[in-house]
Amino acid sequence: MTQSTPSGRLPATIGVDIGGTRYKICWLGAEGGPRDVISRPTGGHRQVGTVLAEIAEAIAETRAAAIHAGHDILAVGVGIPAVLDLQGGRIVLLPNFSGSWQNFRLAAALEALVRLPVHIINDARAYTLAESRLGAGRGVADLLAITLGTGVGGGLVLSGALRFGPNHMAGEFGHITYDPHGARCGCGARGCIEAYASGSAIAAAALRPLLQGRMPILRELIGNEPARLDADAVARAAAAGEPEAEEIYAQVAHVLGLGIAHVMKIADISCVVVGGGVAAAGEVLLSPLREAVRANSIVFGAFQPRIVRAEVEQAGAAGAALWAREETMKGSRA
Amino acid sequence: MTQSTPSGRLPATIGVDIGGTRYKICWLGAEGGPRDVISRPTGGHRQVGTVLAEIAEAIAETRAAAIHAGHDILAVGVGIPAVLDLQGGRIVLLPNFSGSWQNFRLAAALEALVRLPVHIINDARAYTLAESRLGAGRGVADLLAITLGTGVGGGLVLSGALRFGPNHMAGEFGHITYDPHGARCGCGARGCIEAYASGSAIAAAALRPLLQGRMPILRELIGNEPARLDADAVARAAAAGEPEAEEIYAQVAHVLGLGIAHVMKIADISCVVVGGGVAAAGEVLLSPLREAVRANSIVFGAFQPRIVRAEVEQAGAAGAALWAREETMKGSRA
Known part of the structure; x- marks a missing residue:
């Protein structure tokens, strides 16, 4: 994809990352990172057609910016937090979005609007592709990428x-079972890793001791306002030496390390x-995580993976653009 | 590998399966299953050189049988219950064998004795290859094979x-953690699946109730002789309606299903x-196993793997022969 297109411009793809709160759009040439990022509210409670029409307009803006920079857009990739039928370009299950999104043939509908090939992908797989091709996983043949957020x-x-x-289904790390007797997850199974190691779980674990008047460092950090409690605040309390905050991250590390x-x-x-908002905790998380992986490894920990922080900005949208690029190249080889 | 060799004979490979108790040898042509199977005691407590000399003799016998049947042996595959360094043809860790086996360069040593290329492989991976190419996994692109024995x-x-x-390390199913607080396993981690779902674990689970005078059906099946207690006897008791025997298999199914x-x-x-001695239990195991997989699956069990019994006789030796064939073909393409 480094040769120029018939128009004489350089080839590029557009990536869209549709999140529960906001969607992000960027374009990506053969060189460099994501460019001209647009970020707007999704409103997933609305009809899918209404949201798609707005996204199609944002794609047109992005395409104009890419053409202005001497590039031609060959395809659009769309990352979405859903179980997908890739062959059919169809959403199978998209939690927290209105009923009109379920079973929707997203790829065909968006293709009709933007008149470009559209390739859909699960958002966490898009993030993985971005870290593998542009980020902390460059040059690594065998890689797990995890993203710890909501x-x-x-x-x-x-x-x-x-x-x-x-x-x-491959790579569905968040739905690996941690405790088969744990609470029922939205996915249908019980005790999934997500329930113990997401940002929401970390904040929830700190809420009770906080309301009981414990964790003084955390309390001061959030100005005694429970509404400001989040995983990042707990991480900062742990870094400042709050024992209960360290314990919460040790337990998160245990759950992730086992997975x-x-x-x-x-x-x-x-x-x-390791990416997502929770990864901002840095060594507060990564140090006990390395130890937890070692403790649960075969042959006395002789074979250890490197555990590193994610690097790519806008990895979701960039990964969706990379997915469109790889699918386009596959098509041109076939 | 269906064309004839320069000598005008048909190509074939030899497979060796070195187990803790016995080693097995066969040869495999392009058509049909394993032929002229030899099975002799290993004596893994002896020096590796002594055992290898015996195996080299058995390989010579097998080669003579293959030549007699109009075939030429191109290579030898050796399956072994060890952590291996495939590139170096070296044993990294081989539990229950004498010290002389550890770190031994098995491939080079056997090549010198038999004057044929030797390719080593973990025994469970050899079994997997046999089921994938010749057995219950024929035509399946994405497959897990498990073997439940000692x-x-x-x-x-x-x-x-x-x-x-x-x-x-891929496919080390027996060392997936079931209970991170469980007993230390020989592999260095804690609470591995192997400790809960092997034939030995099944027999051990029945021993206490048996000694306490419970499990009358099982007691009668083994003629009141605890020395005759094994996983097969527990399976037959479960099939005959012994509730505690059914419970033992339900727990094994739970552990395997989670994995x-x-x-x-x-x-x-x-x-x-599913293969190995314990698979002889048939539906006593497979029926609760299918249910356990479903209960721990994502999207309410919408995506279920087929769970079937292994089919290949002498799958370890046959798989080692297949491995030698695939490595030989890879070499001839390179």
């Missing part, structure tokens, strides 16, 4: 290729990229 | 290829092949 997402690169599997050890024994990888 | 082994086929991973659900979420597969 929920926990993941993706797997094996022998250099993003793994989907026959049901497009990573599962991935080591099942798929085998050499690197784990 | 221990629990496994292997993964992804997109048609046996998966090894950067540390040759299979992990594999679904991490690597995604469409079929699970």
Whole structure:
């Protein structure tokens, strides 16, 4: 994709990351990172057609910016926090969005609006692709990427290729079972990692001791306002030496470490990229995480993956653009 | 490998399966299953050189039988219950064998004795290859094979290829953690699946109630002789309606089902092949196992792998022969 297009301009793709709160759009040439990022509210409670019409307008703006910069847009990638039917370009299950989104043929509908090929992908797999091609996973053949935010997402690169599997389930790290007797998850199973290691879970774990008058450092950090409690505040309290905050991150590290050890024994990888808002905790999380992976590893921890922080800005939208690029190149080879 | 060799004979490979108790040898042509199977005691407590000299003699016998049947042996595959360094042809860790086996360069030593290329492979991965190419996994692109015997082994086929991973750890199903607070396993981690779902674990679970005078059906089946207690006897008691025997298999199914659900979420597969002595239990095991996989699956069990019994006789030796064939073909393409 480094050659110029028939128009004489350089080839590029557009990436769209549709989140529960905001959607983000950027374009990506063969060189460099995401450009001309647009970020607007999604309003997923609205009809899918209304939201798509707005996204199509934003794609047109992005395309104009890319053409202005001497590029031609070949395709659009769309990342979405859903279980997807990739072949059919269809949403199978998209929690927290209105009923009109469920079972919707997103790719065909958006193609009709923007008159470009559209390739959909799960948002965590898009993030994984961005870290693998542009970020902390560059040059790594076998990689797990996890993203710790409101929920926990993941993706797997094996022998250099993003793994989907026959049901497009591969890399669903957040829904690996931690406790089979735990609470029922939105996915249908019980005790998923997501319920113990997401940003929401971290804040929830700190709420009770805070309301009981404990965790003085955390209380001061949030100005005694429980509404300002989030995973980042708990991380800052842990870094400042609050023992209960450290314990919360140690438990999160235990849960994630066990999941990573599962991935080591099942798929085998050499690197784990940790991203999302919770990763801002840095060593407060990564240091106990490395220890937890070692403790649950085979052959006395002889084989350890590197565990590093994610690097790519706007990884969701950039990854969706990369997905469109890889699908376009696959099509031109076929 | 269907064309004839320069000598005008048909190409074939030899497979060796070195177990803790016995080693098995066979040869495999392009058509049909394993032929002229030899089975002799290993004596793994002896020096590796002594055992290898015996195996080299058995390989010579097998080669003579293959030549007699109009075939030429191109290479030898050796399956072994060890952590291996495939590139170096070296044993990294081989539990229950004498010190002389540890760190031994098995491939080079056997090549010198038999004057044929030798390719080593973990025994459970060899079994997986046999089921994938000749058995219950024929035509399945994404497959988990597990073998339930004295221990629990496994292997993964992804997109048609046996998966090894950067540390040759992929498919180590028996060492997925079931209970992180469980007993320390020989592998260094705690509470591995193997400790709960192997044939030895099943027999051990029945021993206490038996000694306490419970499980009358089981007691009668083994003629009141605890020395005759094994997983098969517990399975027959469960099939005959012994409630505690059924409970033991339900617990084994729970442990295995959770592990299979992990594999679904991490690597995604469409079929699970269950082999080894414990698989003889049939529906006593497979029926609760299907239910356990469903209960721990994502999206309310919408995506379920088929769970079937293994089919290949002498799958360990046959798989080692297949491994030698695939490595030989890879070499001839390179």
